[in-house]
Amino acid sequence: MTLYKVTVATGSQRFAGTDADIYITLEGSRGCSEKSLLDKLLYNDFERGAIDTYDVSATEDLGEIYMVKIEKHKCWYEDHWYCKYVAVKMPCGKYLEFPCYKWITTSKEIVLRDGQAKLPQDDKIQILQQYREKELEERQKIFRWNEWQPGLLLSIDARTHSELPRDIQFDSQKEVDFTLNYIRAIENLSLNKFMNMFQSSWKSFCDFEHVFIQISNTTSKYIMQHWQEDYIFGYQFLNGCNPVLIKKCKEIPQKFPVTTEMVKCSLQRNLTLEEEIQQGNIFIVDYELLDGIPANGTDPSTVQYIAAPICLLYKNTEDKILPIAIQINQKPGPDNPIFLPTDAKYDWLLAKIWVRSSDFHIHQNVTHLLRAHLISEVFGIAMYRQFPEVHPLFKLLVPHVRFTMAINTKAREQLIGINGIFDKANATGGGGHMQLLVRAIGGLTYDSLCLPKAMKLNGMESKEDISYYFFRDDGLMVWEAVTNFVTDVVNIYYHSDEVVCEDTELQAFVKDVFVKGLRNKKASGFPECLKTQEKLIEYLTMVIFTASAQHAGVNFGQFDWCSWIPNAPPTMRCPPPKQKSTVTQKYIMESLPDRGRSCWHLGAVWALSRFQDSELFLGMYPDEHFTEKPVKEAMLAFRKNLNGICSFIQDRNKNMKLPYYYLSPDRIPNSVAI
Numbered sequence: 014m015t016l017y018k019v020t021v022a023t024g025s026q027r028f029a030g031t032d033a034d035i036y037i038t039l040e041g042s043r044g045c046s047e048k049s050l051l052d053k054l055l056y057n058d059f060e061r062g063a064i065d066t067y068d069v070s071a072t073e074d075l076g077e078i079y080m081v082k083i084e085k086h087k088c089w090y091e092d093h094w095y096c097k098y099v100a101v102k103m104p105c106g107k108y109l110e111f112p113c114y115k116w117i118t119t120s121k122e123i124v125l126r127d128g129q130a131k132l133p134q135d136d137k138i139q140i141l142q143q144y145r146e147k148e149l150e151e152r153q154k155i156f157r158w159n160e161w162q163p164g165l166l167l168s169i170d171a172r173t174h175s176e177l178p179r180d181i182q183f184d185s186q187k188e189v190d191f192t193l194n195y196i197r198a199i200e201n202l203s204l205n206k207f208m209n210m211f212q213s214s215w216k217s218f219c220d221f222e223h224v225f226i227q228i229s230n231t232t233s234k235y236i237m238q239h240w241q242e243d244y245i246f247g248y249q250f251l252n253g254c255n256p257v258l259i260k261k262c263k264e265i266p267q268k269f270p271v272t273t274e275m276v277k278c279s280l281q282r283n284l285t286l287e288e289e290i291q292q293g294n295i296f297i298v299d300y301e302l303l304d305g306i307p308a309n310g311t312d313p314s315t316v317q318y319i320a321a322p323i324c325l326l327y328k329n330t331e332d333k334i335l336p337i338a339i340q341i342n343q344k345p346g347p348d349n350p351i352f353l354p355t356d357a358k359y360d361w362l363l364a365k366i367w368v369r370s371s372d373f374h375i376h377q378n379v380t381h382l383l384r385a386h387l388i389s390e391v392f393g394i395a396m397y398r399q400f401p402e403v404h405p406l407f408k409l410l411v412p413h414v415r416f417t418m419a420i421n422t423k424a425r426e427q428l429i430g431i432n433g434i435f436d437k438a439n440a441t442g443g444g445g446h447m448q449l450l451v452r453a454i455g456g457l458t459y460d461s462l463c464l465p466k467a468m469k470l471n472g473m474e475s476k477e478d479i480s481y482y483f484f485r486d487d488g489l490m491v492w493e494a495v496t497n498f499v500t501d502v503v504n505i506y507y508h509s510d511e512v513v514c515e516d517t518e519l520q521a522f523v524k525d526v527f528v529k530g531l532r533n534k535k536a537s538g539f540p541e542c543l544k545t546q547e548k549l550i551e552y553l554t555m556v557i558f559t560a561s562a563q564h565a566g567v568n569f570g571q572f573d574w575c576s577w578i579p580n581a582p583p584t585m586r587c588p589p590p591k592q593k594s595t596v597t598q599k600y601i602m603e604s605l606p607d608r609g610r611s612c613w614h615l616g617a618v619w620a621l622s623r624f625q626d627s628e629l630f631l632g633m634y635p636d637e638h639f640t641e642k643p644v645k646e647a648m649l650a651f652r653k654n655l656n657g658i659c660s661f662i663q664d665r666n667k668n669m670k671l672p673y674y675y676l677s678p679d680r681i682p683n684s685v686a687i
Contacts, residue, residue: 017069017078018102021051024095024114025062026184031085031094035059037067038082039101041075048084059094078103079141081111083123093118093179098637099125112402114636116179124148128640130405132506133518148401149518156397158529161425164451166387167530169394169418173426181393183419184627214586214602215611221578232573235671240580243354246365247326247334248481250298252673254570255376256484259334261472262290262297262325269323270345271338278355279337281330289327293478296326296334300371302379302452304343309436309443309584315607317440318585322368332480339364341589348591359596366601367589370582373575374441376567379453382429385564387450388457389414389685390421391530392556399522405506406519408638409499409553412629413560416686438606438613440584457531459538463555464492464563484566487662487676491562491631492554494654494678499553501647503546510545519543523552561631565681572622576615582606583614621687624680631655631681655679 017039023030035058039046051067052058058065081099096113103109111125124144136142155178159170171177215221222237239245250259265271265286273286280289289295304321325338339352341364352364393414400407428434429446436442441449460466468474468485476486507513514520520542527539543549575581587604590596606614629635632652639645655678666672674680 015071015074015104017046017071017075017104018066019051019069020064020066020100020102021059022064022097022099023059023061024097026095027061028093029095030061030063031059031092032088033059033092033094034086034088035094036084036086037069037099039069039071039075039078040080040082041078043076044071044073046071046075048082074104078109079127079138080144081125083113083117083125084120085117085123086120091119096123110637110640112408112636112638112640114638118179126403128637129403130408130506130639130641130644131403132405132512132516134512134515136403145401145403149399153398156394158394162447162450164454165447166383166391166454166457167394167532168387168390168425169422171418171422174419174422177418177422181397181414181416181418183416213608215605215608217598217602218579220602221611230573230576232570232671233576236574236580237577240577241362241365243335243365244333246336246369248671249369249372249574250296250326251334251479251482252484252671253574254567254675255372255380256482256566257380257467257471258298258372258375259296259326259471259473260298261293261478262295263472264290265325266297266299266323268343268345269325269338269340269351271325271351275351275353276325276327276337279327279329279335279353293472294328296328298324298326298368298372300368300375301343302449302456303371303374306441306445306449306452307443308440308445311432311436311443315586318588319374319440319445320367320371320585320589322364322371324368328479334479336365336368339368341367349589350591350593352593357594357596359598359601360590360593363590363596363601363604366579366582366604367585369580370440370585373581373583374439374449377435377439378441378446378449380567381564382424383450383453384457384462385559385567386417386421386424386685388462389417389556389560389564391526392560393417395522395525395530399518399525401518402638404518405502405639405644406522406553409502410556411638412634412636412683413557415629415684417560417684420686434613434617438583438610438617454534455536457537459540459555462559462563463551464488464558483673484676487658487673488562488566490658490661491655491676491678491681492558494651494658495557495562496550496554497654498647498651499550499557501650502644503550503553505641505643505647507546507549513546513549514544519549560684561681562676564685566675568687569622569624569680570675571618575618578611578614579605581614581618584610623687624682625687628686629683631678631683633683 019037035051036048037051038048046069049069053065078101085094094117096117098113099111101109110128112128113125117123136145157170158167161168174182250256276286282289300321303319306319308317308319320341321343323340324336326334327337328334337354340349342349352361354361396407396410396414435446460470473482473485523543524541527533527541531537531539543552582605584606585604587600632655634648659677659679662674662677666674
């Protein structure tokens, strides 16, 4: 008789424990144990957060234990059990870990492999190969691709959060209800009194300040005080919540006939506009994606409007980025004037407000929803479908898709679906946001998701051109840290380009992303296969960076920059002016969102900017899917690099009026989960 010490750890989530009977079978190179009931008799086993140890006997030495089988048989009723891991201490003293980190919901046998990660070509034992294939076959039946709306990226096949596989649902304490959260936000911000005047306009900009009585947010207050300044308007293109649209202007588009004569009062170097362009001092932001998108018509009592502005910006001799010309719609003509800083105060202010409103729509639908949430869901689905749990890339990526399919499913239920929050508050609601998403997919390219390449594509890569583009600078530091970590992990398991090519599961993952998730769009530039270590490292870095830093950089500043409603109007209720010198403050107030939509908007950006109580930030991997020492050392080095970035950002921010901290690693969640 051979005795094995078996340790079983139960998760600390609410309802993670179980009253069921738990059976275990050990399987090794020399044989298999009998199925044994794990029971302490006088003690309550498998309680939430418990670590229980048992003796399991076998009639003979089982050799190297490479597999553990778990069965959960209900006692009084069917409950769910979250098993973190099983550990086995062999008679020789060797200690083996079998990671689980999932919910066990039925009496179906669960097979756990030992913690050593293995590529498919490294699994030489036939029964392990068979279990590997069986795991993927079962996963592909559960994680099915679905077309939620025609033309969009494919998503998980689940209409509601409760239909999702249990392992990717929110924990009970992480449950998200958008409508409930917004109602709570409206209560917390004391907005109830304004909701009673739903469709009435604000009387003046000072009237908006009544909303800010309960807001103790330094950045929001600064924006409230300075939002009309051209410098703050330009600054937001670099470090606001949508810092990805600004490009270096190479030539003035024909559709935007700005001349030197128009802007000469803004140019400080005694150069023509063309000469300023040649010297790299002119930048442009073009909202052409919004051209022709229908405005929200779900409320017949309120007409709403969407514009597609073009904004020209200038780096002055103080290195400040300032707006110098705005055309509110795409087609030039006498009824679509080019507004200038030298125009009447309210003409210029309203032109900037139209740009800010359009920026809000692109941010919410394209930068945030499409390029962070929806693409990360594609990576998550493909990961579950093509990587078994023993694969090193499953272990690497699974923390970075945590809750992503859950939050996106909730969003489709309550946020962007019919009668969702978008329909209530935003001009792109009522179907326009779907048309915008489909249109924006054409620009969703692989290179645009790789930050160094994206900066170069926009002509924004040089610090010499703009010294205070913190989104770029901090993002590139985090990109490099992720690249170094991924390189360490890849080099442990992939010793050559040939190993990359031979990994059939990796190739299936990459193909699934491209063919299914991205619907075989060759213009996206996404690869259909990976052939080198270098390309694999870049691809994995892109996936992790998108889910963590990219999302954080465009999400958690929403309340800071959008809570002062004139700075980010979710809708406009009057059409753009067709002539200059016609705009009054009254016209601006009638154009801005009414009180009710302002409250929905404020509640939304408040709720979407909250960190969760149980948030896991970049580099935090409490679930030990990896057990090998080299990977754990790589994780330690990763955290050390991230801590260095945190310290740098903290020191830089000390004397800044507008500190930039959205890409500080201690504020970057591992995954898209809000």
